[in-house]
Amino acid sequence: MPSDPEPYEVSFPGGAGVLTGSLAVPERDGPGVPGVVMVGGSGPSDRHNDAYFPPIRRHLVDAGFAVLSYDKRGVGGSSGDWREASMDDLAADAAAALGFLRTRPGVRADAVGLFGHSEGGWLVLRAAAARDDLPWVVTNSCPGTTPALQERHALATVLRDAAASEQVVDETLALYDRVCEAARRGAGFAEAARLVESAGMPPALDGHWAGMDERMWRFLGRKQDHDPLPDTLRLRCPHLALFGGADPLVPVAESVQLFTTTACAPGRHPAATLTARVFPGADHRVRTDSGTRLASGYLTFLTRWLTGPS
Incomplete structure (x- = not known):
């Protein structure tokens, strides 16, 4: 051969x-x-x-x-x-x-x-x-x-591996849900950034938010409910x-x-x-x-x- x-x-x-x-x-x-x-x-x-x-x-x-x-x-x-x-x-x-x-x-x-x-x-x-x-x-x-649910699972895994408290887990996932809902209703990147910044940018969210800009925000908004x-x-x-x-x-x-x-x-x-x-x-x-x-x-x-x- x-x-x-x-x-x-x-x-x-x-x-x-x-x-x-x-x-x-x-x-x-x-x-x-x-x-x-x-x-x-x-x-x-x-x-x-x-x-x-x-x-x-x-x-x-x-x-x-x-x-x-x-x-x-x-x-x-x-x-x-x-x-x-x-x-x-x-x-x-x-x-x-x-x-x-x-x-x-x-x-x-x-x-x-x-x-x-x-x-x-x-x-x-x-x-x-x-x-x-x-x-x-x-x-x-x-x-x-959907991508939104998959990313939520991944975020929860990060929090669990970091031994985060139940309060931190709940607050971080609630912030993630608010960000997803903002994308779902067509909010711009500036509004989403304010949501994250007002919550103090939880460390566990770094992987999801790193490199986020206007184009990436729009892409993820189109993708998240696939x-x-x-x-x-x-x-x-x-x-x-x-x-x-x-x-x-x-x-x-x-x-x-x-x-x-x-x-x-x-x-x-x-x-x-x-x-x-x-x-x-x-x-x-x-x-x-x-x-x-x-x-x-x-x-x-x-x-x-x-x-x-x-």
Whole structure:
């Protein structure tokens, strides 16, 4: 068997102009290889998703998959600005990457699916909803809740880990709720900043508020009530939902329950099976040993499922 190639630079049309990324297509005899589009998480994620994607990509390429990952709008060589986009816009970019990979020589157009990490999971579910031409969709550490509820859970985790008093927990979460409500009713960034400043900027809120500006405030306002469940209800292909059992950012048990509930909904498409896998002790990137390696069995399980989801 020939050695598999390294990824090479590609570009293709996206909703805001041009998207750039990396593509690796293994050389195999036969009609072509299946493919995976990898979609990164929140913030200015690039094609490598902060070094998280390369080991997964290498494993998938070695297993015979063509793999495409790309820079989010305004990151790397990609046009536009992700902070000016909506979730629908970003999902459309994932769909554009899917369409591009399907046209590549040596790739089976009917065997290309979507893999989304964290926020990318919401995006691939939106891109996959109601399509009849996808073999599967994978969400990796993707909450089954809205972003607002997911961030609230993450904030509560920070407070719990810091051994904050019950009063501090209640006051900080109440402030978070007021900020979310301000965004929900269209308040400007200046009003939101006054809310936070008048509360003395609780230290636990630093991670959520750091780097906040007018553009980020508007983006989070558009994003915060995005609900993935209607998209899962409209799936017409198998769905694999992967989680780390010790993920501090995602309400894992609730997310598994929510995805399972939608999988049991009357009228769900018969091809829309659900496989949920939780890796005990693993973090948001499904890693163990203080984040130094992917959870034992993660890569093997992923490729086995991709070659025959049911």
